[in-house]
Amino acid sequence: MKNKTKNATLKSIIDVILYENPSTQDEIAERLGITRRYVTKLLQPLIKEGLVRRAYIVDIKRLEEFPDLFDEEITSREYAGSFFIKEMLRDMASHVCKQLRASFKSLEEYDEELANDALKMDYITNTMHEKVRASVDTAISMNPYSEFSKTMNFTEIAYDLERIGDHSAIMPNFVIKEAYEVDPAMMDYLRKMFSIAIEMLETAMEAFLNEKLELKGRLMSLEDEIHRVQKSALNCVATQMAETPFEDKERSTYYISLSRIVKTLERIADISIEIFDTAGEYYRNIPRTTTPERFRRREKEFDFE
Known part of the structure; x- marks a missing residue:
């Protein structure tokens, strides 16, 4: 349950990056009502893997490499x-x-x-x-x-x-x-x-x-x-x-x-x-x-x- 909650929060962070174009992690934290430290903790592995690039851009083509972010299986037809x-x-x-x-x-x-x-x-x-x-x-x-x-x-x-x-x-x-x-x-x-x-x-x-x-x-x-x-x-x-x-x-x-x-x-x-x-x-x-x-x-x- 704890991991599911973390994934749901990470998905919300990615949503903010994709659709609201934040400039800083402070902006992301403020919009979601969570701490900047928690945003940093969740984003750090994705920044390291290159899925999220700073200032903040999500590489949509690579999202399928992270299946745990999704609540259901992604079919072969869908990115x-x-x-x-x-x-x-x-x-x-x-x-x-x-x-x-x-x-x-x-x-x-x-x-x-x-x-x-x-x-x-x-x-x-x-x-x-x-x-x-x-x-x-x-x-x-x-x-x-x-x-x-x-x-x-x-x-x-x-x-x-x-x-x-x-x-x-x-x-x-x-x-x-x-x-x-x-x-x-x-x-x-x-x-x-x-x-x-x-x-x-x-x-x-x-x-x-x-x-x-x-x-x-x-x-x-x-x-x-x-x-x-x-x-x-x-x-x-x-x-x-x-x-x-x-x-x-x-x-x-x-x-x-x-x-x-x-x-x-x-x-x-x-x-x-x-x-x-x-x-x-x-x-x-x-x-x-x-x-x-x-x-x-x-x-x-x-x-x-």
């Missing part, structure tokens, strides 16, 4: 640097799921304070995206011709997660800006869509992070289900809107915003499919189609007709 960036994506996905849940809760409870808290979470999502992007750029510049260049896929996953964060923000903005809360009948549809959308996101990230491409069937079933619920939700909005007097502009604006929430949950589902497609490219070299998911779905519907 240790890839492992570190995948861990960043794991953390980012977890945060985005929390942001999505917080956003929907603010909508469900029509709570402005919860809405503001959910919107603040989007700043963290954006910061995480920038850290992944910068880390990938650094890794590729150090070794541009190796298989490690496949980590460009990581930038796309981070971008997809950031887009989901942006879509999530539509729900708390509805709470802050609109004068009416969602009625119970419509909320039932939104709950169903939300539940499916977040399961799709978690399933897609599970496929990417752990090479579980066999999850495709489950993901496709969820996709069909969310679009069935979406049609019913939009019909509900249209029916309610038809019963609203034309001169009631405030209520009309409310229905337009409500339709955007339905579309938002659909887009989160579509982006989850895009994440899965990226997993197929990353692990199996399966080329991704350039046709966006929503257009592929329409083509499929036309073929069926």
Whole structure:
């Protein structure tokens, strides 16, 4: 247990070096809340081996020589640097799921304070995206011709997660800006869509992070289900809107915003499919189609007709 704790701390030190560019060991110690002496003690063997160079740079290509730093075995396909960036994506996905849940809760409870808290979470999502992007750029510049260049896929996953964060923000903005809360009948549809959308996101990230491409069937079933619920939700909005007097502009604006929430949950589902497609490219070299998911779905519907 003691050795595991030491390795976890050393991994945190390397994270700081990789992603925060400290100039001194004092800076590293301050950011992690540990003593400079302990930082020196842990880094000394790695400096001696040349893995860490002073002022402070990590040789990403050599990280796989230190397997004890990792919680799981590194596959032959993956470099240790890839492992570190995948861990960043794991953390980012977890945060985005929390942001999505917080956003929907603010909508469900029509709570402005919860809405503001959910919107603040989007700043963290954006910061995480920038850290992944910068880390990938650094890794590729150090070794541009190796298989490690496949980590460009990581930038796309981070971008997809950031887009989901942006879509999530539509729900708390509805709470802050609109004068009416969602009625119970419509909320039932939104709950169903939300539940499916977040399961799709978690399933897609599970496929990417752990090479579980066999999850495709489950993901496709969820996709069909969310679009069935979406049609019913939009019909509900249209029916309610038809019963609203034309001169009631405030209520009309409310229905337009409500339709955007339905579309938002659909887009989160579509982006989850895009994440899965990226997993197929990353692990199996399966080329991704350039046709966006929503257009592929329409083509499929036309073929069926």
